[in-house]
Amino acid sequence: MAVEYRVYPAAFEYFAPRTVDEALELLGRYGDEAKILAGGQSLLPMMKLRIAGPRCLVDVNRIAGLDLLRREGDRLEIGALCRHADMVESPLVRDLLPIMTDAARQTADVQVRHRGTVAGSLAHADPAGDWPAALMALDAVVRIAGLGGRRTMPLHEFIVDAYSTRLDAAEMVVGVSIGIPAKPSGGAYVKFEKRAGDFAVASVGVQIDLEGDRCRSVAVSLGALGPTPIRARAAEDVVREAAPSADRVDRAAELVREAAQPFADTRGSVEYKRHLAGVLFRRAFAAALDRARGRQVETIHL
Ligand SMILES: Cc1cc2nc3c(=O)[nH]c(=O)nc-3n(C[C@H](O)[C@H](O)[C@H](O)COP(=O)(O)OP(=O)(O)OC[C@H]3O[C@@H](n4cnc5c(N)ncnc54)[C@H](O)[C@@H]3O)c2cc1C
Structure with missing residues (x-):
């Protein structure tokens, strides 16, 4: 079904409380009909598309202390x-x-x-x-x-x-x-997008804590590869408590592909996204490991 795009959202009441308590009082009063307005970068487009139609907007931008x-x-x-x-x-x-x-x-x-x-x-x-x-x-x-x-x-x-x-x-x-992880530790987030500024086709985050040559702990998260972000725990198990060998990274990449639950859309097929998950994991893992070892690496053009 085509979504009708209108320039203006439906009418709403607007409040700009100065404290969290005032904001909560408004949320309590309006219940499901209220929406918090923060940056507005997702909410306002949805309101213009009439996917969201709150009767009341609670703009939290003037609440002191929330920018700490x-x-x-x-x-x-x-x-x-x-x-x-x-x-x-x-x-x-x-x-x-x-x-x-x-x-x-x-x-x-x-x-x-x-x-x-x-x-x-x-x-x-x-x-x-x-x-x-x-x-x-x-x-x-x-x-x-x-x-x-x-x-x-x-x-x-x-x-x-x-x-x-x-x-x-x-x-x-x-x-x-x-x-905050104790050092030596390092993390990296690698995203593949169709064009600059776009949402991810797929993304992978890796956080590694080292102890000598071994990865004392490893966390692997997948984005745009399922309805929610996914922790690839089986892949983490393969590279945890061990020195990161090529074999282990290969096996972990395979498990990352298995953990992904992508759906096909205009950004790509299920097979393509699963493949990407493995590729992005390798890049994120290598960058996180380099950083944990004290090297400066960029991830944006990996
Ligand atoms: C052109 C464009 C490109 C974008 N590209 C990306 C991208 O590449 N990657 C990406 O991750 N995002 C992207 N976004 C989304 C953007 O990052 C939004 O800023 C973000 O998703 C929502 O943050 P916001 O502060 O703007 O929230 P809002 O739009 O103000 O609110 C979004 C939702 O969260 C609720 N909400 C907001 N703050 C709170 C709070 N403190 N407590 C409870 N509920 C709250 C609102 O009620 C609303 O339901 C893009 C947006 C645009 C317009």
Whole structure:
């Protein structure tokens, strides 16, 4: 069925609360008929296409403190208003978690990166979204506020299906918390897109912690290769607790292809995307390992 494109969304009420509590009160009052507006880079196109038609928009951009980005002990805390561009530009992120710099740099285009937020990407849960995929490799935790109080949830539990999360109507994401891996460690996120600024045809994130020559821990996440991001745990098992030999990487790449659950669409067939999953895994694994060994490597043109 053709979707009718109109320039303007349907009418809605607009609120710009100054505190999280005010935002939650509005969400409680309007229930399913309210939507949070963060960067607006997914919500506004959907409203113009009339795929979304909220009666009330709760614009959280004026809430103080939601733009924090800081290290707290062994965790990196990211407020709900941190934009993709903040991640691109942050020396802290680049130093501690280069996999996130990779993901940020490859998300959309420069205009979108200056408005869109990390938290909005998680809440939107687009199967081809870059943040859900990259942060799945880091075991990120989502910080949630509701009228009944605050709670946290691992990202792998938070996203339940394509465009679907465990967030209740009267809750909002207030931040994302990520454990900082002890060094020597390195991560990389590699994305294949049909043209610059596009969503992924497929993407793979790899995070490696080293102990001597061995990979003490390895996390592998797949993006745009199923309805939700996927952790390729069988592949992780093959390269964990061992020196990363060519044989092991071959076997892990095979298991990555098996873990992928792609669907055919205008970006490619199931076979093509499965093949890509293996190729991108190899590239991401090699870049993550190089970084864990202290080498500077680029992933964008890998
Ligand atoms: C041209 C274009 C290209 C793009 N390319 C890519 C790409 O390559 N990769 C990619 O990953 N994304 C891409 N995007 C999407 C973009 O990254 C969005 O910024 C992101 O998906 C959503 O973040 P946002 O802050 O804009 O959220 P919004 O659009 O404001 O909101 C999206 C959804 O999340 C909800 N939401 C937002 N914040 C919260 C919160 N704090 N708590 C609870 N719910 C919340 C909203 O209610 C809404 O349902 C693209 C977008 C455009 C327009």
